[in-house]
Structures are given as C-alpha cells and as structure tokens.
Amino acid sequence: MKVNGGPVPGNQPVTPSTTPPAAAGKGPVTLPGGKESVPVDPALSARQQLVQLQLANRETALARVAEILQQKGGGHELLLELRGRTLNVNIGNRPPEFSAGDLIKVMRAGNELQLMGKLAASQESTVARALAQRLPWQQSLPTGLQQLVSSLNNGVRPMVQPGQPPSANPPQPLPAAARQALESVLASLPKSNELAPGVGRTESTASQVRQWLSESGLFAESRLLQSSPKASAPNDLKLALARIASALLASQGQTSAHFNRLTPSSSPELMQAPLQYPQTATAPPTPQASTAEPASTGQVLRLLAGMLNRITVNQLHSQTLTTRAGGEAGAPVNTLLVDLPWLTPQQEPRAAQLRMEQYESNEENSGARSGRTSVSEWRLSLSMDLDEAGPLHFEVGFRYPDVSARVWAEKQTTLRQVNEELPLLRKSLTDLGLEVTDLECRRGAPKQAQTRLEHRLVDTKA
Known part of the structure; x- marks a missing residue:
C-alpha cells in the first residue's frame, strides 16, 4: 500500500517521549520559516500528551518532522510539529527513515502513534x-x-592566494x-x-x-x-x-x-x-x-x-x-x-x-x-x-x-x-x-x- 506515492513503513508504532532533550518544554520552539509551536508538556504521560493534542483513538493527522534527535544510547527521537504543538517521540534504535521537513501521516493507536507513511511533497510545500x-x-x-x-x-x-599578504593583490x-x-x-x-x-x-x-x-x-x-x-x-x-x-x-x-x-x-x-x-x-x-x-x-x-x-x-x-x-x-x-x-x-x-x-x-x-x-x-x-x-x-x-x-x-x-x-x-x-x-x-x-x-x-x- 502507498500513500500519495510514498512507501508505508509497516505502520510502525512510536511512543511519545517522557525524556525529551534539555531544550524542549521551556517555551515556544521556532521552526523553519519563523513559525512558533508550543511544546507538549513532557511531564505528562504518553496518554495525557496525546489528549493534550486533542487526538482521539484511531484518528489520523498530518505532522511535520521538525528535527531528528540522537540519544546517547544510539536511539533516535523525532521532534514532530503536530496541530500547532511540538511532540518528541521515540523511534528506537532503528535508523530514521525521515529527514527534517518531511510531512508524515500519523494515527493514534491507544497510547502510541503509528507512522503511516511519508507524504509526497506538494507544490506548495516545496515552494514554502x-x-x-x-x-x-x-x-x-x-x-x-x-x-x-x-x-x-x-x-x-x-x-x-594561500600564503600571500592582502597587499599583494x-x-x-x-x-x-x-x-x-x-x-x-x-x-x-x-x-x-x-x-x-x-x-x-x-x-x-x-x-x-x-x-x-x-x-x-x-x-x-x-x-x-x-x-x-x-x-x-x-x-x-x-x-x-x-x-x-x-x-x-x-x-x-x-x-x-x-x-x-x-x-x-x-x-x-x-x-x-x-x-x-x-x-x-x-x-x-x-x-x-x-x-x-x-x-x-x-x-x-x-x-x-x-x-x-x-x-x-x-x-x-x-x-x-x-x-x-x-x-x-x-x-x-x-x-x-x-x-x-x-x-x-x-x-x-x-x-x-x-x-x-x-x-x-x-x-x-x-x-x-x-x-x-x-x-x-x-x-x-x-x-x-x-x-x-x-x-x-x-x-x-x-x-x-x-x-x-x-x-x-x-x-x-x-x-x-x-x-x-x-x-x-x-x-x-x-x-x-x-x-x-x-x-x-x-x-x-x-x-x-x-x-x-x-x-x-x-x-x-x-
């Protein structure tokens, strides 16, 4: 199955992170283009974070990968921009299949997010x-x-040229x-x-x-x-x-x-x-x-x-x-x-x-x-x-x-x-x-x- 021409990565589940980097949770995050998104409170549980995003169970939404963060143990986190907020999610030790700026479709499944696939770039997103x-x-x-x-x-x-004084030219x-x-x-x-x-x-x-x-x-x-x-x-x-x-x-x-x-x-x-x-x-x-x-x-x-x-x-x-x-x-x-x-x-x-x-x-x-x-x-x-x-x-x-x-x-x-x-x-x-x-x-x-x-x-x- 493909979504807008992009491969589906197996409906991989990811969990909202409760151990975000030090910069997260301290105020608005400035994203490319000058837009600010308010971080979801990292002190909340995974379920509470998803509720704060007003994302119901089995509901799908569009998110943008704002940043890919590498953890000390070799794992990775995605900083997602979702509904005007930023959310850190763990993706485990597998190499990230996305890059910053990618648009992805996500679905809430209980207390997890399922990455449904990367959306092909539209004309507007490419220009933006x-x-x-x-x-x-x-x-x-x-x-x-x-x-x-x-x-x-x-x-x-x-x-x-290397080794020449400025006065030589x-x-x-x-x-x-x-x-x-x-x-x-x-x-x-x-x-x-x-x-x-x-x-x-x-x-x-x-x-x-x-x-x-x-x-x-x-x-x-x-x-x-x-x-x-x-x-x-x-x-x-x-x-x-x-x-x-x-x-x-x-x-x-x-x-x-x-x-x-x-x-x-x-x-x-x-x-x-x-x-x-x-x-x-x-x-x-x-x-x-x-x-x-x-x-x-x-x-x-x-x-x-x-x-x-x-x-x-x-x-x-x-x-x-x-x-x-x-x-x-x-x-x-x-x-x-x-x-x-x-x-x-x-x-x-x-x-x-x-x-x-x-x-x-x-x-x-x-x-x-x-x-x-x-x-x-x-x-x-x-x-x-x-x-x-x-x-x-x-x-x-x-x-x-x-x-x-x-x-x-x-x-x-x-x-x-x-x-x-x-x-x-x-x-x-x-x-x-x-x-x-x-x-x-x-x-x-x-x-x-x-x-x-x-x-x-x-x-x-x-």
Missing part, C-alpha cells in the same frame, strides 16, 4: 521550503546596488562583462526627477512603468523560457546580477559550483521581519565614503548572492500567496511582490516595494446577457522612503470604473504637501474616465498582514 531556506540570506537591493557602484568606481581586490577594475552588465542596469533604472506630477497620463509613461516592472527580475526565468539567452533582455535585474557574478567567477578561474558554496551576505532589516511586505520603510542606505577600502571579489560575490536571494524570495513569496488563494474565500487569485530600484538625482540607489493583488468576484447580468460574469478588482500597495519627504505608503483600489486611493505620510510637512496635491490627482483620475470614490491622506502607516509559512495538504486517500 525553498522560501524558508532563502529568508535569512537576503541582501537589500539599494544597499547592494550602492556597493556595486562603489566597486564600479574603485575596482575589486582579487582573491588572496591591489584593486583591479571590474571585468568588462561585469562592468557592461552593471552600467546597463544603472542606465535603465528610473530616475526620481523624471516623474513630475501629471506625466502618468501619457502613454509613454505607462509603457515605461510596464518596462520597469518587466525588468525587475520577477519574470527572469519566464523570459528565459520564452526566448534564447542571447535574445533575453539585457536590463533584467536578476539576469544582469547573474552575469556580473559569472564574469567575476571567470576572472578568478572559478565555476558556478564555487558560487553556490558561498554564504550570501544579508541585511539586518530583512532578517527581523522577512515576510512582511511591503516592509515598514527604513532609513536610506548610508553613502559609503570615497576612501573606503575596495571590496574583495569574494565579498562582491557574497553580496550578489544575497541580492539574487532577495529577488528569488519575492518570486517564491508571490507564488506561495497565489497558490494558497485557491483554498481561501476572499483571498486574491494573483499576487505579485516586487522591489523596484530607482536612482535619486545624486545617482544614489533606492527601492520602492510594490504589492499587486487581483481579486475575482461574480456578478449577475440582466437583460439579453443573463448569467454571471467574473469581475476583477485590483489592489496596489506601494511603499518607499524619500530623503526629504520620509516614508510614504500608497494603497490604491481599482474596479472599473471606480478607483480609490489612500496615502500615508509619517512627516507632518509631507502630509500637508500631499493634501495640497490631492486635487490634481483627483482631476487626473477623472480625466481618464474613472470615478473617484475615496481619496485621502493620513498620518502614519497602514496596518499590514504577515505571511506565515505552513503546509496545507489534503489527503484524498484517507
């Missing part, structure tokens, strides 16, 4: 696992771009391929002084915004599938960063295998709340001093790895939210999370965080075209931090022909200035044939929900 692996290793795009600009101007130090210019890719990206980034009030009504500006979204890196793999690598857009941010890394590796005689072994550099603000999107705007990156020591090739490669992880996290996060929508009423059917880098008049990199969601609803038709029609509603959230205006947050809702917009400003002077510009925004929207239902500016920042990583599987064979 990949997302959790990259969350701690994200590099902020504006900070990373600023350091790349510094390397463009000051060069990079080659890798130091003076800075060298970026390889030609890396310099060309970086200069192309910087030339294509939006400039803040190019978007004056009212220019959004022109078709050329709308086309430019579509191009910025297309080249954000979010669609890099899709672009490669649709065309040959030579025909791919040279300004796609993710592909351009990969080309810079390849050029640096080639200049040092290294392959992509070396790049995969590097520990990516990460930004502290992205580790504190990695799934909050858009994030509460943080202070712009501090400009590096012109006398700063040029970065080494290894440091630049680690920086590039972290920036690529940031874009990949946005891709996986978007996919996770879109995949979940099918099982939740009122959830968006499509979600896109994008970091959009741009340049200040002083050519300093910044980034805006864009969240776009599509909702579907059915409406009754009257007259000759009777029936139900699917109607789309779009919601857009935009967050950025400007040098003088400070943090700004925009929320726009659109369901033709109705449109609404709210702006949040954290500075009082910015709040006053935005209120002065609202009549121009209302007129611009009205000129486009839209009906403005709500338009206002508030002080502070909007409340934001945070994604949780979790596995939602339905066992259709149960």
Whole structure:
C-alpha cells in the first residue's frame, strides 16, 4: 500500500517521549520559516500528551518532522510539529527513515502513534521550503546596488592566494562583462526627477512603468523560457546580477559550483521581519565614503548572492500567496511582490516595494446577457522612503470604473504637501474616465498582514 506515492513503513508504532532533550518544554520552539509551536508538556504521560493534542483513538493527522534527535544510547527521537504543538517521540534504535521537513501521516493507536507513511511533497510545500531556506540570506537591493557602484568606481581586490599578504593583490577594475552588465542596469533604472506630477497620463509613461516592472527580475526565468539567452533582455535585474557574478567567477578561474558554496551576505532589516511586505520603510542606505577600502571579489560575490536571494524570495513569496488563494474565500487569485530600484538625482540607489493583488468576484447580468460574469478588482500597495519627504505608503483600489486611493505620510510637512496635491490627482483620475470614490491622506502607516509559512495538504486517500 502507498500513500500519495510514498512507501508505508509497516505502520510502525512510536511512543511519545517522557525524556525529551534539555531544550524542549521551556517555551515556544521556532521552526523553519519563523513559525512558533508550543511544546507538549513532557511531564505528562504518553496518554495525557496525546489528549493534550486533542487526538482521539484511531484518528489520523498530518505532522511535520521538525528535527531528528540522537540519544546517547544510539536511539533516535523525532521532534514532530503536530496541530500547532511540538511532540518528541521515540523511534528506537532503528535508523530514521525521515529527514527534517518531511510531512508524515500519523494515527493514534491507544497510547502510541503509528507512522503511516511519508507524504509526497506538494507544490506548495516545496515552494514554502525553498522560501524558508532563502529568508535569512537576503541582501537589500539599494544597499547592494550602492556597493556595486562603489566597486564600479574603485575596482575589486582579487582573491588572496594561500600564503600571500592582502597587499599583494591591489584593486583591479571590474571585468568588462561585469562592468557592461552593471552600467546597463544603472542606465535603465528610473530616475526620481523624471516623474513630475501629471506625466502618468501619457502613454509613454505607462509603457515605461510596464518596462520597469518587466525588468525587475520577477519574470527572469519566464523570459528565459520564452526566448534564447542571447535574445533575453539585457536590463533584467536578476539576469544582469547573474552575469556580473559569472564574469567575476571567470576572472578568478572559478565555476558556478564555487558560487553556490558561498554564504550570501544579508541585511539586518530583512532578517527581523522577512515576510512582511511591503516592509515598514527604513532609513536610506548610508553613502559609503570615497576612501573606503575596495571590496574583495569574494565579498562582491557574497553580496550578489544575497541580492539574487532577495529577488528569488519575492518570486517564491508571490507564488506561495497565489497558490494558497485557491483554498481561501476572499483571498486574491494573483499576487505579485516586487522591489523596484530607482536612482535619486545624486545617482544614489533606492527601492520602492510594490504589492499587486487581483481579486475575482461574480456578478449577475440582466437583460439579453443573463448569467454571471467574473469581475476583477485590483489592489496596489506601494511603499518607499524619500530623503526629504520620509516614508510614504500608497494603497490604491481599482474596479472599473471606480478607483480609490489612500496615502500615508509619517512627516507632518509631507502630509500637508500631499493634501495640497490631492486635487490634481483627483482631476487626473477623472480625466481618464474613472470615478473617484475615496481619496485621502493620513498620518502614519497602514496596518499590514504577515505571511506565515505552513503546509496545507489534503489527503484524498484517507
């Protein structure tokens, strides 16, 4: 017998452990993805622990292997995440047939648990696992771009060979391929002084915004599938960063295998709340001093790895939210999370965080075209931090022909200035044939929900 394509390990019984490791039972356990589960009280008997899990006799449930623990006598324990709690179970001296992250089906049989088999990974669990692996290793795009600009101007130090002092390798210019890719990206980034009030009504500006979204890196793999690598857009941010890394590796005689072994550099603000999107705007990156020591090739490669992880996290996060929508009423059917880098008049990199969601609803038709029609509603959230205006947050809702917009400003002077510009925004929207239902500016920042990583599987064979 097989369960979802996975072998059944003989309905092996396991007993809840009453001698857990020292770390267990002292509070919430943080699991991959940042989710916390409360441990079952290890002082209780096996029967009491199962009762605390609200697991009836002969009832089945899904559990996730959070960790595999080895005992002093050679035995093994599984730390299972089950119904929002963690439970230690003994599996004896036999080698564990599972690995951390596996999803398994368990059944209560008296005061024991029977492991019914490992479930095949679903698309959502695979994406969630990949997302959790990259969350701690994200590099902020504006900070990373600023350091790349510094390397463009000051060069990079080659890798130091064993036995050589650092002074033996003076800075060298970026390889030609890396310099060309970086200069192309910087030339294509939006400039803040190019978007004056009212220019959004022109078709050329709308086309430019579509191009910025297309080249954000979010669609890099899709672009490669649709065309040959030579025909791919040279300004796609993710592909351009990969080309810079390849050029640096080639200049040092290294392959992509070396790049995969590097520990990516990460930004502290992205580790504190990695799934909050858009994030509460943080202070712009501090400009590096012109006398700063040029970065080494290894440091630049680690920086590039972290920036690529940031874009990949946005891709996986978007996919996770879109995949979940099918099982939740009122959830968006499509979600896109994008970091959009741009340049200040002083050519300093910044980034805006864009969240776009599509909702579907059915409406009754009257007259000759009777029936139900699917109607789309779009919601857009935009967050950025400007040098003088400070943090700004925009929320726009659109369901033709109705449109609404709210702006949040954290500075009082910015709040006053935005209120002065609202009549121009209302007129611009009205000129486009839209009906403005709500338009206002508030002080502070909007409340934001945070994604949780979790596995939602339905066992259709149960």
